[in-house]
Amino acid sequence: MRARRDDLLRCLGALRRETVGIPSEALVVVEDDAAAAGLERQASADLAVRPIVCDGGAARRRNAAFAALRGDVVALIDDDAAPMPGYGEALRARFADGAPKVVQGAIWPAFDAEPPPALAPVVFSVGGFNRLGDVRRTDVFISANCAFSRAVLDTVGPMREDLGPGSGRAAWGDDTDWHERSKVAGFATEHDDGMAVRHRIQAERITVEYVLSRAERVGRTRAQLEWQRRRPPLAVVLKMRGLAAWARLKGRGIQGEALARRLAGYADELTSMRR
Secondary structure, three states: OHHHHHHHHHHHHHHHHHOOOOOEEEEEEEOOHHHHOOHHHHOOOOEEEEEEEOOOOHHHHHHHHHHHOOOOEEEEEOOOEEEOOOHHHHHHHHOOOOOOOEEEEEEEEEEOOOOOOOOHHHHHHHOOOOEEOOEEOOOOOOOOEEEEEHHHHHHHOOOOOOOOOOOOOOOOOHHHHHHHHHHHOOOOEEEEEEEEEEEEEOHHHOOHHHHHHHHHHHHHHHHHHHHHHHOOOHHHHHHHHHHHHHHHHHOOHHHHHHHHHHHHHHHHHHHHHHO
């Protein structure tokens, strides 16, 4: 994203450090030729940097990179996520046996502003990271830092372009849907804490308003994904509405309200799709 150029340069700088002795190629998907200008100069002896111009949503851009890649291992990293020391060696070691696999790396937050103690766990529950203090989430697949064998991609196929950021439909879900399809295809997901990045969490994402709206969008996205897979009956909608009311009644502060928003968003989206 053009607005995150400084983040991208930090990411590429970290990749240069982590790919010393590991022949690699960074496919940087940008929106136009102006955004692509000068990126090749970020290359090193072991890291080629190749811009790919593609507009549209996140899934469409990732698919453009998939179509152009030449390596045996595919690693996805957001432009505002910088690999931490040891990332490159952990990635190489994880795929050294040549077996097809999917790996979720550790995503540590880099907060622009430290969230208040009451808000931090809620940000964690809906944010783009899976490590916070001593806690690790394994219930989510986050494409800001993941990797998989080329053989897995060839089997599972590209990401759905009608889901995810910029699709005009679901706020997220392109990576979640792809991950679900990889599991159906028989590829188990491994977790690697050594394959770690610091993911910038912008200050505007550390507010009560943003967290609550994101919680609702998480619920709506989950409803869309489940509708496409199994079309939940009306009883599920009623149950979610009841749970949302319970969360508001019994929940404590922001955590209870965030849970209620997520459940209500799920029920509202499912209701609209049933009409």
